[in-house]
Amino acid sequence: MALAGIIPGGGASLRDFTASRSVQVVDRCRLSSKIRAVAAPEKQDVRTSLRRNENIGKLQAGYLFPEIAKRRRAHQEKFPDAHVISLGIGDTTEPITGYVADAMKQAAAGLGTQQGYSGYGSEQGNPKLREAICNRFYRSLGRQPQEVFVSDGSKCDIGRMQMMFGSGAKAAVQDPSYPAYVDSAVMIGQTGGYSDTGYEGIEYMVCRPENDFFPDLSQVRPADLIFFCSPNNPTGAAATRKQLQELVDFASSNGSVILYDAAYSLYISDPNCPKSIFEIPGAETCCIETCSFSKYAGFxxxxxxxxxxxxxxxxADGQQVIKDWNRVTNTIFNGASNIAQAGGLACLEPEGMKEMQQTVDFYKENASILLQTFEELGFKVHGGKNAPYVWIAIPGKPSWDTFADILERTHIVTTPGSGFGPAGEGFVRASAFGHREDILEAVQRFKKAYGS
Amino acid sequence: MALAGIIPGGGASLRDFTASRSVQVVDRCRLSSKIRAVAAPEKQDVRTSLRRNENIGKLQAGYLFPEIAKRRRAHQEKFPDAHVISLGIGDTTEPITGYVADAMKQAAAGLGTQQGYSGYGSEQGNPKLREAICNRFYRSLGRQPQEVFVSDGSKCDIGRMQMMFGSGAKAAVQDPSYPAYVDSAVMIGQTGGYSDTGYEGIEYMVCRPENDFFPDLSQVRPADLIFFCSPNNPTGAAATRKQLQELVDFASSNGSVILYDAAYSLYISDPNCPKSIFEIPGAETCCIETCSFSKYAGFxxxxxxxxxxxxxxxxADGQQVIKDWNRVTNTIFNGASNIAQAGGLACLEPEGMKEMQQTVDFYKENASILLQTFEELGFKVHGGKNAPYVWIAIPGKPSWDTFADILERTHIVTTPGSGFGPAGEGFVRASAFGHREDILEAVQRFKKAYGS
Incomplete structure (x- = not known):
């Protein structure tokens, strides 16, 4: 067996512990427990010659939400009897509504029959679903079914988009913003290293109460890609038509591409706030829009x-972006689950649309309850009207400390603002996704802990 | 509205056709139809300043299988009454078996109830499913549940893996091979341009009948990543234990990482052919294995x-690959569909395992019928014993021509060997996925068209 490439990490040689190198390979478990008794295990490990991708190495800590989940578990272990309430990750809690759940049940059962079975679908999605999405949300805005690509979610699409745009693109993000934009930009090599002000090469467009959570575009340096989420995660701010026109004009004049994240659009009730970027004249030559059934239908x-x-x-060379997107979709994606797509189709029928609105309304009422509570408690609080997130200003200490303080005092999980970017410091996000009784219980705990 | 960035592609200026530039943005459809009457439309298009990712530009034509689907559609249009039989893309055709379909039906129905509802799962998969996969296939080989990452399929995992390894890695592939390996390597920037011998920077490990479809490793230049699929798609060859030991030793001695694609493992009946690379001593320090329910359970x-x-x-720096894989999974993936995961769990229960084996046996019998047919017709034919693919040597003309010839003469879709790489030239692949009556009908047509 050729083993020349197995390189002990340094320090004591592996040969000190094993009679022959082949033992080391064949019975690693037993061996490493032996080694651990006498030396740090990392010094004994076999290494490949593969160099770690330095872009991955630039990423800070873990991805935000698993990190929150980890801290929640640690808290639960510390207080095993506590009923921990999560207003952290924006995770839906209410059952999928009847018409939609039934459609997925039928689809799953159908897969067990010759008539209902389907194998590979189009990577781009079931043509009927592409058409239904287009008809419901985009046809009147000039978009066509072949421009709609069905996927397993916006987060995954963002990763694929970054693979399409590659390391040569420069990205701008709202600050604070959903962390997948920045992290995927780092992963694909669009950035330099990290410092307190964020990643080198990312243009952070500060969104704070002072500017109505809309960036001062006169201060923004041109970027190739502009990630923009409205209603915003985490601030809950929905951009107005006037603001979005300003954004589209800014992108057009600089030749930028806007990646518009509309995942919370159905939460908009303000008629001044568009639900799609394609409502804005000029968007069709500078915008991509991504959206999701996650927060509308509990998907x-x-x-x-x-x-x-x-x-x-x-x-810039005149080629169509859609052609590359199609190629990327074909090459590293294989379509969303056919059962999920059957559910999506049901969502877009009249009964499903009604049910989705009910689900959205339920979470919006949660948001309203939270918003009112924090206002009553005297906090400066934002969002919560056109979005399922409430953005609470708690200045004066690091938001991870505030997160920890809230968790300690109330057994409630929130999300620290700094997890969304440098300008999120001094805020925490409370998600309105939760059972009503948990939201009401959370309100009582907040009042007890933070009331005067 | 700022429009300075809207650059006509050259040729006649846009101003020749419109009174004001804002008209051009607001009413593109009407405008472009006007323009088309007098000039080539591509010259009038608005462009962003975003430079196309040159790596995407290196990709040749379309991804193989959508290209096949396109040609099939064109053929069907030409012969609208023909019953076209597809032995092209390896797409399952038989209903999902009862126990598994029922589990998914229950899961979908459960999502409509408070007890059965679940929102975001772990990006890495349901812990119960990770454990079940480990217990069924890997526990006895020393692997642990936390090393198993559930996904929406191997093709998607390959894309994410390439994003993890980045542009600095150099890849080797079996030639011929499943096109996603090479195409994703091109996309992420691991290669140079394309020529008749393939992409510059990819190490093509020739697998032909002369070498028993196993590469002559003494002729292979070391690579960082070695994509290896056994049983192989497209050749149908299953590597023996001795061959895989040779491969693992080769990787170990060069410090390479093997990306082992085991998507067809359950099709192996030869006891000399391992079903997992982790059966090979030393694999745990140089191998990643990807697998799928697609061809076992009709998923x-x-x-x-x-x-x-x-x-x-x-x-090489001693850091664990699994940590980066976990970070990538967290950042650009959000877990496989919970309904699909419920189906996966059912597959791994005793009843589900029995059903999966029945499904595999059915397609293996199809393969056997096809293999026998081509042998009787006097073709040199390979695979089909431990794999659902039959690899037919038809030398002397380009395999795309052979593909077209078969389609014209029999209305049967195959896959041209050259679509899988330069060494696939002179072969076509016939997939054994199909209804039995279609396989038998295909046999009759082949005999009529190619019999003496």
Whole structure:
């Protein structure tokens, strides 16, 4: 057996512990427990010659939400009897509504029959679903079914988009923003290293109460890609038509591409706030929109979303972006689950649309309860009207400390603002996704802990 | 509205056709139809300043299988009354078996209830499913549940893996091979341009009948990543224990990482051919294995697979690959559909295992029928014994021509060997996935068209 490539990490040689190198390979478990008794295990490990991708190495700590989940578990272990309430990750809690759940049940049962079985679907999604999404949300805005790409969710689409755009693109993000934008930009090599002000090479567009959570575009340096989420995660701010027109004009004049994340659009009730970027004249030549059934239909676990790439969107060389998106979709994706797609189709029928609105309304009422509570407690609080997130200003100490303080005092999980970017410091996000009784219980705990 | 960035592609200026530039943005459809009457439309298109990712530009034509589907559609249009039989893309055709379909039906129905509802699961998969996969296939080989990452399929995992390894890695592939390996390597920037011998920077390990479809490793230049699929798609060859030991030793001695694609493992009946690379001593420090429910349980449309990354697998700097894989999974993936995962769990219970074996046996019998047919017709034919693919030598003309010839003469879709790489030239692949009556009908047509 050729073993020349097995390189002990340094320190004591592996040969000190084993009679022959082949023992080391064949019975690693037993061996490493022996080694651990006498030396640090990392010094004994076999290494490949593969160099770690330095872009992955630039990523800070863990991805935000698993980190929150880890801290929640640690807290639960410390207080095993506590009923921990999560207003942290925006995770839906209410059952999928009857018409939609039934459609998925039928689809799953159908897969067990010759008539109902389907194998590989189009990577781009079931044509009927592409058409239904287009008809419901985009046809009147000039978009076509072939521009709608069904996926297993916006987060996954963002990763694939970054693989499409590559390391040469420069990204701008709202600060604070959903961490997948920045982290995927880092992973693909669009950035330099990290410092207190964020990653080198990312243009952070500060969104704070002072500017109505809309960036001062006169201060923003041009970027190739502008990630923009409205209603915003985490601030809960929904951009107005006037603001979005300003954004589209800014992108057009600089030749930028806007990656518009509309995952919370159905939470908008303010008629001044568009539900799609394609409501804005000029968007079709500078915008991609991604959206999701997760927060409308409780599909966080079912996994279904979509991305719209207009045929008019072109690179500097005149080629169509949609052609590359199609190629990327074909090559590293294989379509969303057919059962999930059957659920998506049901969502877009009249009965399903009604049910989705009921689900959205339920979480919006939660948001309203939270918003009112924090206002009554004297906090400066934002969002919560056109979005399922409430953004609470708690200045004066690091938001991870505030997160810990809230958890200690109330057994309630929130999300620290700094997890969303440097300008999130001094805030925490409370998610409105939760059972009503948990939201009401959370309100009581907040009042007890923070009331005067 | 700022429009300075809207650059006509050259040629006649846009101003020649419109009174004001804002008209051009607001009413593109009407405008472009006007323009088309007088000039080539591509010259009038609005462009962004975003430079196309040159790596995407290196990709040749379309991804193989959508290309096949396109040609099939064109043929069907030409012969609208023909019953076209597809032995092209390896797409399952038989209903999902009762126990498994029922589990998914229950899971979907459960999502409509408070007790059965679940939102975001772990990005890495339901812990119960990770454990079940480990127990069924890997526990006895020393692997642990936390090393098993559940996904929406191996193709998608390959894309994410390439994003993890980045542009600095150099890849080797079996030639011929499943096109996602090479195409994803191109996309992430691991290669140079394309020529008749393939992509510059990819190490093509020729697998032909002359070498028993196993590469002559003495002729292979060391690579960082070695993609290896056994039983192989497209050749149908299953590597023996001796061959895989040779491969693992080769990787170990060069410090390479093997990305082992075991998607067809359950099709192996030869006891000399391992079903997992982790049966090979030394694999745990140089191998990743990816696998899928697609071809075992008919989940091509349901979307469920997994990837195993051993904790012992390390980069040159000693860091664990699994930590980066976990970070990538957290950042650009959100878990497989919970309904699909419920189906996966059912597959791994005794009743589900029995059903999966029945499904596999059915397609193996199809393969056997096809193999025998081509042998009787006097073709040199390979595979089909431990794999659902039959690899037919038809030398002397380009395999795309052979593909077209078969389609014209029999209305049967195959896959041209050259679609899998340069060494696939002179072969076509016939997939054994199909209804039995279609396989038998295909046999009659082949005999009529190619019999003496």
């Amino acid at each position: 966080t676990g079912v996994r279904l979303g979509w991305t719209v790439v207009p045929e008019q969107l072109r690179y | 091509t449309g349901v979307r469920l697979g997994w990837t195993v990354v051993p904790e012992q697998l390390r980069y």
